[in-house]
Amino acid sequence: MLHIIKQQIKEGLKDARFVFLAILILSTFLVNGLVFSEQYKADMDSWRRSVNQTTRLLEEQTSNLQLLSNYEQTMVKRPSPLAFIAGGGEDRIPNSITVNAFRYMDPQTISRDNKVMPVVQSMDWIFIIGNLMTLLAVFISYNSVCGEKRDGTLALLLSNPVSRLQIFLGKYLGLLIVLTATLITGALLSLAVLLLTGALTFSAELLLMTAIVMLISGITLSLMLLLGMTVSSCTGHPAVSLVVLLVIWVVIVVAVPGIAWILSEQMVKVPSSFELGREMAAAQEAIWDSKPESAQNLFGDLFSENYRLWAEGWTEVVAMRQLIGDDAVATQIGQAELQQDYASISPTGLLDAILHKVCATGVEGFKSFYRGARRYQQQLLEFTVAMDRADDDAESPHIVYSQGNRSIDRMFSTKPVALSTVPRWHQLSSERILPDAAQFAFIELLILVLENLLVAAIGFVAFARYDPR
């Protein structure tokens, strides 16, 4: 069997078509490295500048606790260092949220890109491996069996005292080695470019991450190879096999994700920002209607009942609006995840889902960013309440509340605070490259492995029954 493997590898490497395709794949990895290194550096630069600006602006607010707590910071999500793997659509995912001590809202996409530039296909590893290398897998496997039959060499091969299982495995492993060699070379090339241009720094974590991604991609490509060999073992003519495989490829790469999108849009209705605005306005009105008249008339001094009711009312309104906003975001996330789930029916969709999870980009990245915003808002609120308590100014009723981004002067402490005591957004921490266990897509990986085994079994049965004459 070892001999068969060696023979397949040699044949594969010598073949002109493999050489061309390999050059193609390697050059796309090179382009990937170049494009993403430039983009990452530009993104990190602009992110650092925005963080510095936020800090500077925050400092200006520290002279007055009330102003500080109401001051709306724009938190921008740190660009992911693994965008070169799974960051193709990162520029359209919301990456900024406005936070103050009372609410976090308004996920926006702050884009530094040139609006005028025509849109091009983003070439991250998901695209290269999921679209181009799967095509390569189709092209090296479509005639692995029926091509040999046509050339007449299959009968010769089978006449050796080697079992069909060994031949099948030998062919499979030979092709797999060729494919993974290309993959690893390409990946290293891409990494080399990223490291040399200084976009990323070398670390054991980065290497481990690349190894994990290689493993996952290898399993996906193996599935495509097995598919190719199975189809090849079902037909007598290489041309037929090629066409069937190409149709399958189009279904896997284009049709399934497209249909997944349709289905997810039909099944989960996401409210428009207009509807949300209306809902919030209605809720707000309902809250004020339920309050006594005096709650909306600000007479008397700060300590009077009116002011207390006013503050209570507004606290309820802000909480209600936050709830509605959170619900809307949850619906959006639900729709996006449903789309991902449906698209995972295809191996490319599954690869896409796994790599997005593992690299914490896409929807996963947004989820943790949003949760982080909520945590930060709570920290700011706790800080405000604590600082207010520490202030024993008798001229203020010390009711910590806000209308969203302002409060009536002196309702709570307006003393200055030290910048160093103010809670800060923690995304400043170093690049997190390795996924936590929770992020690791175990189930999806298992499904991928099972699919491999299933197709291998079918393929082998087809090959075992194959007539080499």
Added chain:
Amino acid sequence: MLIAFLAKEIKSHLMTFRFMAALLVTFLLIVLSVWVLGNDFVLRNQLYVKLSESYAEQSDDVYVPSQFSPMMHKPPTPMSIFAQGKEKRLGNAVVFSRWSVPSDAIDQLTNNKLTADRLSYDLMTIFILIISLFSLLITYDAFSGERETGTLRLLCSFGLSRASIFTIKFIAGFVVISLPFLLSFVSALLVLQFVHAIAFTGAQWLAIALIVFACLIYCAVFIVIGLVCSAVSNRSSASLVLALFIWALAVILIPALGNSMAKFFAPLLPPEEIEQLELQTAAELKVILAKYMEEETPRIGGSWQGAYILDEKVSLFDTFSVAGYNDILQYARYQERLKQERAERIWNAKRNHVVREKEQAELAAILSSISPAFQLRDVFTRLSGTGFKEYDIFLDGCRRYRQAVLQDFRRRGYFDRNIHDLFMRLPKEYFSSDEVIRKRWDDYLARRDSGVPLQDILTWERSYQPLREDLFPHFQYRGAQPDFNAALWPIGLLSLMAAVIFFIGFAVFIRYDVR
């Protein structure tokens, strides 16, 4: 003889499994894509209509001209069904403001930005990626395949010149690819008509016709590429690989590299500059206005009243004397002038940035111009009106509308002699003398202390009649128009490519060894 040969070629292609599969896949993809995006367009359009209506309703809340802030909407275009372009990446709504020049639009029609990162499978993408692949597959073994099976020798032994053989192979391939496409496209149009009831204007129909024409030329380009690859190598597998290599280069690599290189050679101005300018001018303005209020219009007094003026909600409570009232007017005039000047200053800075962006995009276009995929994309986006140009035209329209409204306000004196009318709800008589003002204030206090609800007291203010809708200019936008002039250039280029590659293939085939 020629006709017979042509007929035989076409038949031999049509009878293959390959063709059937290509037909099926093309049909499914095109019809599915148009159906899905048609549905999406209908929903977006409904949302757009609802938004326009609701904003029209909200004009009921405009009591004074300073509250006039309509939203200018860009309707979605049905042509986006064929080419999404930037329809979902750029905004489609701008809020009118006296104090800022429209330079960016917000997106009011996209509900879920999280799903926006998926490749959109519009007709343009399908064509660029998949139909080109199919075109190559039809012809990659036109010569090398026949050479392998030995029939090429036979073919050349007939009385046909090599020129005619080459041309006929091309025509056959072209017919075989254009039939599925035209069939699918017509079905797709029928789906749009009957399932979604989407209507196109005359200009849009012409644009669709041109798009179909451009698509056919695009197919032709790849068919001749396939023929060339076929005529260059002896083995069909080698020509397949060469063809795929060229496909990946032309369709994927060159546009990506073109963009990257343009970003490298023509970098943009840092956007932080604008943000800095905005913050800096806002801070400066705050200081200047505070100083002015202190020095020139001290009778306004009190941060509460000051805050009200900035919010333009001056009411009875803020003026206790005629002098104070005059101060408010003077301050408002000054503030208005300064804020409008700031808007212009920021806009001028932004304009420079946009110029640089356009230069970078032009460089990318030049560098990618050799890619037929890029040219086809250009045709699609220009004819469907979903490129940057339409967005620019819309914003320009918004700016001109703002100018028109400002001029109207100026004509009515809202910025100088009639500034009272700009934001005050109370009639001028209420401020005719100190006694009148005092009396009203005492009156108000008396009523409030006797328990009259606030809403009833405030009916003294000018009757709550909203301003008439037709008082001010209305925003008109003609909707995305196909840009025929700009589309002719890429179509021409595509035709040129097809012709040049045809002749190259022809030259290569002449020397092809058929043995």
